[in-house]
Amino acid sequence: MGAAGVLPAAACVLLALLPPGRAQSTPPAGCGKDLSSLYYNLCDLSAAWGIAVEAVASLGVVTSFVLTIVLVASLPFVQDPPKKSLVATQVFFMLGTFGLFCLTFDFIVGPNFSTCASRRFLFGVLFGLCFSCLLAHAVALNFLARRNRGPRGWVTLAVALLLALVEVIINAEWLTITVARREGGPADPCVLADADFVLALTYVMVLLVAAFGTAWPALCGRYTRWRKHGAFILATTGLSMAIWVAWTAMYLYGNQRAGEKPGWDDPTLAIALVANACAFILLYVIPEVTHVTRRGPEQAYEDDGYPTRGVGYETILKEQKSQSMFVENKAFSMDEPSFAKKPVSPYSGYNGQLLTSVYQPTEMALMHKVRALPSPG
Template sequence: MVAVSRTLLPCLWLLVGLPVELCLAQATPDPPPPPGCSKDLNSFYYNLCDLSVAWGIVLEAVAGFGIVTSFVLTVVLVASVPFVQDYRKKSLIGTQAFFLLGTIGLFCLTFAFIVKQDFSTCASRRFLFGVLFAICFSCLAAHTMSLNFLARRNHGPRGWIAFGMALLLALVEVIINTEWLVITVVRSESASQDPCQVSNEDFVMALIYVMFLQVATFLAAWPVLCGRYKHWRKHAIFILITSSFSMAIWIVWIVMYVYGNQQRGGSTWDDPTLAIALAANACVFVFLYIIPEISQVIKPGPEQAYEDDVYPTRGVGYETILKEQKSQSMFVENKAFSMDEPSSAKKPVSPYSGYNGQLLTSVYQPTEMALMHKGPSEGSYDVILPRATANSQVMGSANSTLRADDAYISQNKPAVAQKDGKSGQASSPYSKNRW
């Protein structure tokens, strides 16, 4: 009887119990979607539209705004390359563009922490969280290395060296995370190979290399402030402020992720903690480093500014061309006017016409020999003012500024008249016999 009962009971359960459970499962309706989500939406994306869970919607808006802003800044940075006058700043644009790509990746990864967990989202979280942060901090470290050379020698390594250094530093974290995933997921001997089943302490320990990059960047930026060339200090200040805020954000989220959430009795705040850390640190990168650097990249260096001050007419612009044409036309008009003007140079000019109230200690008056040697290239002889003569008759007259030839004629005219008179009296046939 016992054997018969053991055989009949499983058969009765298959015949009666299983259909009843299936009917009850079909009769039980699906839970209604949360407020703000449509009925056709998969429950995997409920955190993106659930109005009762505000953190998902807020982080979604911040991440979307960050993606658009970072993309626009990337276009602006690349488009400003032809306008960069300082070749030392131009050599770092490739590293800064790589930094912007990492920042865009951080904003995009925020959505992976907002949606629910599955195999793909958990694997991307564990791998990309450290890699994207390593890209950003590697670019900051490479920029800091270049600034140390620039602050001491005013010339640093080439652009491809800085970019190569940032790429190699980021590849170290790629290797670390790849090995971690292979060991914990692919070659794990445990029954559960789900990448979501990882403790919070292990997740933080996998990011030790990123923390090392943060501290190294922060410490390496301080010597730039003591460099010889002070105009590079502001770039070091941008890196110091960015790394300081980043370290503060990392300290807060690590404490909450490892200790605070466990004290609250559950892991429901783990995903919001990591998502908030991603969005906040990416915003720090954009507003405290990228935007100030783009505003400084077009400005000329002190050498270029000095050259512009020494050679102000070096550039040819529209206003310069207009000024040159205006001056040439005025010169031509004045020359034509002087040609049409009657010979007013023969008129006497007052010696006090150019007096302006200032005492002239020495006035240059060219001699007749100097005028003769100078030649007629600068104008006709009759329009050149002569040197002063010592003739009392001429100096005493009202017309004291007569020309040299007029003065000479006025001096010799009485003598000529006397000679003519004497010769006329001697030779006149009527001088003796007329009367």
């Protein structure tokens, strides 16, 4: 399915999950009477988008946390040095994905000062961290695909963090200018034009496009084993671009055209967050975690040419048994009598067995002895 088919499908999903525009003064079904109206979307059984997004976000929080633990725990078993050097960058990417799932709850609950401030600041920062890690990984893949040697792990991580730090500075200054220095009234981060929110994410969009474009040359490298990692980044950034085009179109034009401008803004952003975070998990995190412990062709060749013996209980018993048999054979050869090594006379009656030291005279010897006896008289 191309980009032309992805965009209408994403728009249909957004329209299907968005809530009907209605003002609600009494607690909806599923919510308690003493519950603040700020949290109605978390328990309203009639709001399909709130229940669905909440469930997916909760599952995403658990999944991303477990995958992060699995990736860190598998680090001692990574035999490919280039893959091991990229684990730190991938861990930071997974932390950013974990933060996106958590931030989704900010858009499910109602707006107030704290939720609006965290939305405006963390939306761009978390996406900036994820796209910076993807861009740094794509740059490292270009070196690996051509030379089979990439930059050091701390260099790749430093590039990703520096790129993300730019978005942190941008959002901090933007939030300070628009909220802390607001003239003519109290500071309210919820009062914000839609176009201003989207324009503040311009740098994040640049990172997304840069990661998508940088991953393409890795598919043409000399070392083909790195192509699948470039394909993971391409699939992730390609679907992310489709999601971003869909939610910006709905946020800026679609909601207003449908006549539900204030009521559909938060659901649009919440669905975009959880959809993009799920794309990160399915298209990048899970494939990378499953490939991180796989051996490269160099390691497989070394293992085939120089097989290693497993150190186990059975191996130790076999070695001890062979050593004891060697010692017994050596002792037997040392205790062998010396006459057994001498040639045996053909007149000794040898029948295939070793003779003892008892003297056994023959008939000829007895006859000679009798003739040698002196005659009587």
